[in-house]
């Protein structure tokens with residue numbers, strides 16, 4: 001059974017949320033003409049945004065981070081997306097010298113040795129390349145949703161980031177079921193790993209499938225015992241505070257039911 005068949009369940013007000021997301025993207029594209037980019041992780045939410053951008057011919061560019069540790073299925077999604085929508089996806093990579101130096105100093109699986117090394121890896125493979133990806137833009141679009149984790153429950157539709165750019169999250173109020181209902185409705189291409197119980201997909205060494213009842217982000221950096229499981233791309237003092245306030249227990253994302261759990265309830 002596919003992820004779309006398992007998860008797609010529109011919640012009340014779905015059409016209104018699609019209209020609102022479209023309106024927000026349209027206004028953002030007008031306000032930041034030629035200077036706005038979708039920084040896509042190629043996750044389910046970002047594929048919905050790519051579909052909205054293509055469907056409404058919005059002048060929003062697409063770019064992604066190729067960390068050097070992506071799953072083959074994630075890398076293969078880039079040409080699939082480009083062919084499906086006739087859009088170009090710019091790939092930004094880490095500085096080769098920095099990654100070679102890091103691996104020679106700390107090993108290929110340094111991220112498993114300590115939180116500090118994991119964050120250092122994210123810094124050189126994600127944060128520094130993201131800074132280059134965003135150069136020259138006054139606005140960017142993300143697929144963040146409030147339901148994704150306690151650290152994201154305060155996500156706004158629009159904020160100003162630390163560099164003065166507008167950061168738009170048009171799906172902030174969407175549920176996981178809404179995302180997959182949209183994907184199912186419009187036959188949006190997605191990462192086949194979603195069909196193997198990977199709701200949240202990051203780098204290969206740092207992502208695993210989730211089990212029954214687990215938080216959707218439990219498959220990210222699962223060996224760490226931290227409340228804020230973020231690489232830093234979207235962390236703000238507010239979200240960090242929200243996560244800390246949530247306590248040591250990982251808060252289940254409301255409305256999310258694991259694929260296995262749904263499969264168990266299916267006749």
Ligand code: SF4
Nearest residue numbers: 111121122125203206
């Ligand atoms: S997710 Fe893992 S492999 Fe990817 S940049 Fe972060 S620590 Fe490195």
